[in-house]
Amino acid sequence: MPDEARATPPPPTPSPTGTVLQYFDDTRRTSPELPAVEYRGRQLSYEQLGCAADTLAAHLQGLSVAGTVVGIRTDRSFRLPIAILAALRAGAAYMPLDHAYPEARLDFMMRDSGMRVLLTHRTPKGLPPVPSGTRVVLLDDDIPSAGDGQLPLTATADDLAYVIYTSGSTGTPKGVAMPHGPLRNLISWQRETFTSGVGSRTLQFAAASFDVHFEEMFSTWGTGGCLVLIDEEIRRDSHRLLRFLDEQRVHRVFMPFVALQALAHTAQDVGRHPRSLQEVVCGGEQLYITPAVRRFFDALPGVALHNQYGPSETHNVTALRLSGDPASWPERAPIGRSIDAARVRVLDGDGAPVPAGVTGEIVIGGPVLARGYLNRPGLTAERFTPDPLGPPGSRVYRTGDAGRVDDQGRIHFLGRDDGQVKIHGYRVELGEIESAVRALPEAADAAVVVNESRTAGKRLVAYVVGRSPLPDDLRDRLGETLPEYMLPVAFVPVDRLPLTPSGKLDRQALATRELTVTGRAGSGVGPAEDGVQRDLTLLWEHVLDAKDIALNDNFFQLGGTSLLAAVLISRINERFGAYADLETFISRPTISAMAEWIGEQSGIQEQPDTPRPMSQQPVRLDS
Template sequence: DDTQLTYRELNEQANRLARHLVGQGVGPESAVALLMERSAEFVTAILAVFKAGGAYLPVEPDYPADRILHMLTDARPALTLTTTTLTHHLPHTIVHDQATQVVVLDDLPGQNSYSSTNLDDTDRTSPLLPQHPAYILYTSGSTGRPKGVTMPVAALTNLLAWHNQTIPGGPGRTMAQFTATSFDISIHETLSALLTGATLAISRDGIRHDITAFTHWLNHHHINEINAPNLVLDALYKEATEQHLTLPHLTDITQTGEALTITPTLQTLHNHHPQRQLHNHYGPTETHVITAYTLPEDTTHWPTTPPIGQPIANTGIYVLDTHLNPVPTNVPGELYATGTQLARGYLNRPALTAERFIACPFGTPGQRMYRTGDLVRWNHNGQLEYLGRTDQQVKIRGIRIELGEIETTLNSRHEIAQVAVIAREDRPGDKRLTAYLVP
């Protein structure tokens, strides 16, 4: 809305809250749940957790109560930060059993008594190291049980350093914080702006869910850079054309979360703005972004489905067959990733971690690689092309969904004897979840 914070104000507020968190025992290897709406306060809380050395766990207020209960029970955060208006979203058993200490930010006494100076390791409970967790994100699980991905500090800082070299930020640039707070791209948006001195503009949910309002919001705030899935970009371009808005400040658009499909609308708008770059990023939650491809300025030869590119800095990519042998160029295989971008694993799920994060036969002793489950191939230009999945996982509007999770939920109903769930795509680019039921 109309809230504005300078870098000085943001830093001082985050430092004070960080010192309060340290006083409550938060430090490296601690998790702090953030049950908060999209706001300046949410960004302040993220920075405060980082400054204290902890890992933040975003909890969307509109999640189903069972999912919130599972996340807080499974992650066992040291603290849960929330606001007065959202406390009713906390499951009763969590509050009653005091499974996590709840801190209501707008009712926090004495916060201004803390020093606003920057923290270092002498202020923390222990030194902060690259292998300590930075955030925990819960993703869909094939068994019906969401799993928490633990991402280390080293992976996040590597990603941000690479991003700044690829799409430079800085004062005078404005980045939109558009994606859901439970999506790893949201922290990418936030920190790629704040660590370079750019302006971060946060679109509230009412604007995010209204393409007309969002298009005008982008134009009004002179947004230079956005991240959004394919379907949103196509709707945005159609709306901008209908509203006669050229969005002249929008120079960098990153498609992420699903396979990029070039539509006539998207191609036409880029024809009119050759200085506008379209970036295609790929990476599951377990690695964040690991490959990238920037489409050429000349749209004449844009393929309908662009490649997902080449690995980012400090990341290795292998395309292997079922026996873990590299496949030749243009031959499909499963994508395996290694290097700095790998998550530590799944929180409290050692068996599942061992199944997906396996020993790398091509690297140094102890090196791991992540089995993505994605089918890809190297083309003759040395670019990776995405071909699909090896399992039941799908992406819809950037959201990763295990069809088995939905089938498990529906099968728990006594009125249903059998169920099968698929992702239908009756119109190109418009996937819908469809369940077929036997009563």
């Protein structure tokens, strides 16, 4: 970080009550010319961004949105921060609607939330569909300006700031209703904890439907920093992301472990590191300090790695800072200690704290809790319960996460005992996926578990009681109702589901079954024909932990993700001396198409029976 960024004092600390907008407003008042957001080389100052949001907020106030939910469905441009700031200033809660979600899921969210206004823009496909009676407000390409000064705040600490939908165990997504107060507490703590300050540059990496997106924005604006926006194509491609971080002098980045792991692999492969980086913040899933992560931070001395923990119902409530020699960092990082005002405890079944080293449930209290689940009072009462150790009227959120406290007072996350899992940073209720699978006419019953591969990472697998063989299009049909990160990579037919002695589903028995994802080559469908294709097949098998991959099997339909694709692309470039980026691979997601592209780039022409020997060891995500 530049010395001048460190030397400039942060904006005055506002009163401890109020909304998160007051941090933005303080910077806008004291340093209006500072850059607040940057996109494709263009910057908006705090005054320009505030004026644009004021103009839109004034229009929203005319639509009487105060106290309601405003939907936002837009791209990763200036439109998104303007829309969020405007909704909050108008006294509404914002609800992100992710373009990647199936229309059926988006329709449910819009109806369930009672949303009456949608902020969006035209796309080549036209305007998105909305429920009857919903008012659509278009976000202009030009940045508007307000002529009547800054609009006064109408919200309070108790009013909702956002509604973010998460997976539901009954098959129905649930909206977490988060007020300003807990978010204000989080940003206030981060202002004192992170080294990022006035003039520092934070990458906007998270999807708007992920609560970390809020943290990226307001922790940056809370200290007079600049939020650096990126297009989705760069975000998903670790090669382009690495170049972007370096060339754009990014100081801080928030990302889940799987994204950090892919970035670390890429940095090692290409011999390039983002030299301006000062802080990396991980959250959303267990952080592992793999050899690749150690090498990444060893090449960047002085860069701190923060491990944060917190469910959507509380946002982040614990933190651990790792610095110094990466060789000394623990392989499985603790989630640390409670942030300011949060009361994070490990309790036994009777609600009493457990001794150090003993496993219990992680329970969260203090002024950090969401209001509950929108329009779900029964579920809210079940998960948000009276605090047995707190003052009268106080509540706790029972996370369902297992944990323990070590002799240094740090909390360790040990996983879950129920049907909730974390996949690539997203919290997923297995019951919701199971409900969707059971709704298929071919399925009499189904169970979904997480299979953990040493090369492919965590994978969702559906075991289906039904006719065998199962149709090949089950994943495509599920994709009409479930987002991509909730789709199983394999559908395994079984005669019956295993049960425990007490008659319950034995998920452990399914999760520990050996599984290798299988392509169609075993059925004689397009096996490799030449050396390039055979080399590509071996690379795919290593990365996907798969076998019998056919020439026209789609990488992503075999369970590949953009992060696994980044690992594979690095190996392809290393093996063939070509340069492929994620966009190239997405447009050619089969061995046949990729082999043709390699031939066009490098002129490789080999005879069918002269395969080139593989030079690399099997790819491991834990390396």
